[in-house]
Amino acid sequence: MNKHSLTLIIAAALAAVSASAGASGYRFGSQSVSSQGTAEANGAEAADPSTIFANPAGLSRLEGRQLQGGVTALVPHSTFNDSGSTRFTGGRTGGLTSQDDYAPEAVAAPSLYYSQKINDQWTAGFGMFVPYGTNLSYDWNWSGRYALTNIKLTAITLNPSVAFKVNERHSFGFGIDAEFMKASLGQGVDVPGSIIAAQATGTGVVLARQIAALGGNPALLGTAGDAHASVEGKDWGYGFNIGYLYQPAEGTRFGVAYRSSIKHELRGGAIWDFSTITSDQVVNRVVQAASHHVNSAALVELRTPETLSLNGYHEFNSQWAGMADLTWTRNSRMQNIDIQFLGTTSGDEVIRQQWKNTWRFALGTNYKLNENVTLRGGIAHDQAPINGVALRHAALPDADRNQLSFGANWKLSPQSSIDVAYSYLDFKDATGNYTNLCRPGLETCTGNGETTRGTWRTHMQLLGLAYNYKF
Template identity: 65%
Template sequence: MKQKYLPLIIAVALSSLSASALASGYRFGSQSVAAQGTADANAAEANDASTIFYNPAGLSRLDGTQLNFGATVVVPHSTFQDTGSTHFTGAPTGGTAAHGYAPDAVTAPSLYASKKINDQWTAGIGLFVPYGAKLDYGSTWTGRYALDNVKLQAITLNPSASFKLNAHHAFGFGVMAEYFDADLGQAVDVPGTIAALSSPLAAAQNAQLRGTIVALGGNPQVLATAHDAHASINGKDWGYGFNLGYMYTLDANTRFGIAYRSSVAHALKGDAYWDFSMVSTDQITNQVLAASGHRLNSAALVKLRTPETLSVNVFHQFNSQWDGMADLTWTRNSRLQDLHIQFPNTKEGDLVINQQWKNTVRLALGTNYRYNDKLMARAGVAYDQAPVPNAKLRDPALPDSDRYQFSLGAAYKLSPQSTIDVAYSYLNFKNADTSYANSCSPVIPTCTGNGETTRGTYKTHLQLLGVAYNYKF
């Protein structure tokens, strides 16, 4: 009777934020304020040291020593309208709809540095947040048996270098060290289980349960008013990968780029905790319910590989004032298929979760306009696919859907050495229906969840505010 909360940690690593996400899945889409101003279309521009993330070959275009400090604030607006969520018994789950379940704001910092070593070599290092999510539906919402809260964060350290072969060809490479930290929880459907035991088919189990409670000095009468229990988990892991880039400079005004970011192997280790203390006022009954459901605190392990990305991009300067740019990124989200959850040092077998994510593409178009020597304006638009294939596979931890991004930005030179970047983006998600179900019941020993079906519609839009400071030595 294991809960399905463990797969949520897995999903963090699989390229892609939920209702507080920028790019599809849990992947945090903005790694640079300058890039955000063009809807992340400027990978071939190589405007500052953040090119480490978008295309490390772009380091070859940076002179001297450069630093970039930035932060993006995500302000989500999300609601969930329930359309008939049910227990595994088919009865309504009750509770409240989740209005405004996403946090008020989430801030993601970034730090990049580059140094030109000689005419051919440039080195750099980046520190950024590639994945993240933070949702709190509350303990009484209608889909609480699927999830009630999740907080996910990843931090990546990315040393990189570029080699400029000649005036036309430049290559880049880097290594990635990613750290994940995840906390999440869900309600345990004790009322539904008791209701199922009250049926004629479960009379023997019901009698045995009540007899055990009485034998231990408990009061089985409290079963009639039992509340939910709660499960929570935390997990941490380091994983390693690499990124590659190539940039072809056609002339002083035009260049093309190709960038690849590898998958990362992870062995996510966590601990599962069960809290039955709030089920009833009789703690003996609570303990018997926990024991009968095999709700034991234990370790958990999931081995997986995150999806890789491949991007192609172009930049062209039309004249002294206008630039145009585009980026097309493919993400191999289909790596998220069958997930095997292991419970080391226990007699429990693996649990297998099938998410069936699909590969996705993101297309971004952007422009720069130089108003004068000090001020440059930016704008961009992007379309991003979601990896979730249909409503039946839209988990409350990732109520993702296709979205459009509209961005504006500006760069102002404070001095010949320093620049301030600002950006604003609006992301509009398509309304997302869900009918996420566990095809099991918590009274079945091999169950991978509470057996509930979460039905409803998500409505989400986001606003992003970014600011960054650049300094050249």
């Protein structure tokens, strides 16, 4: 096997993080608790500093100084059932054919926003939020282990912003996005399949002689298990977001918001562990040398897709308000991903991604119960960027999803209030039939050559809580 198969797989995972502000993929609407209560339909409402994320032009509507701090707990439930995963040799991968505990019980995503009115025309603000993330940990002996055993992706965005109010009808906003991304991933290495292939071609005899010459026990080749590899990468990337808010009449607003793509150069390294494939370290060292797996640096260059959102808000009367949001994401930027191997003579590796552009549509409403309590609700449909079952990988077993949300704002005093929100996300069944087009032993490409077949079923609950204070 070539030394790059793990890095190839992490490139797939890191490419998937390009799911951006309004898309599916690794993004679950945890950037604002007040927005979550309307299923993220309130981009034109501009009720608090979290408008920095949805539309920075909304800052122009905020008075004085305002602070919002929140946290959203993501509670997923996912299962996987295998339907015939195979090695590159054509035989079954073996291992566990079902998984029901590979997603964490809960993950917390914090957010922090601040706004300050400078004068009648200018307002400044700052946002900090988690744009996306994932944390999957399959059993190391599951049937899809040659594609993935674990992945953890964390990202955080710092978003200083400013808004300019032209007059009562027109406002513009602009923000800088500084985004930190870090990912780690693990993968099984198909040593048993490689040995089977070597024995079939006659090269297994040479391997056995090398082991015997070094004092090892070549008979253990027949019982060798998987090796394992892990990799990490991290980077800062920079972009911008702009927004426009139009108010034709009091209580009616329309917004347009754009968030740019961000270029990332994720640098890290791969670590390969062959120490447990047998009980004989001589055998392990010889097998690793034959596989050409060595620790090495890696670089993955990617560019996240931009998003464009159109939204509206209208107050029907003193109690009821309606809102809508339509967001387009240019996921088609994510085609094949090139992986560079720094400090080696190996060429780039390629993984098939081929994402498609997606749409997200949300409808929401506010109901003012009394002077202190406002109730919220919303529904949304979110398309997944995955372009068919043959391109659905275990690192991102995503599918189209529907969202139902409820929320409320409760004023504790003239200066302070709390927001609460609950969302239920239901995903379509996600069938995968992903084949790594490379196989062990080839020098021109990298991969375990496995095919992971099965169906993922997922639903998720989001619980949000935020505190707001006006100075």
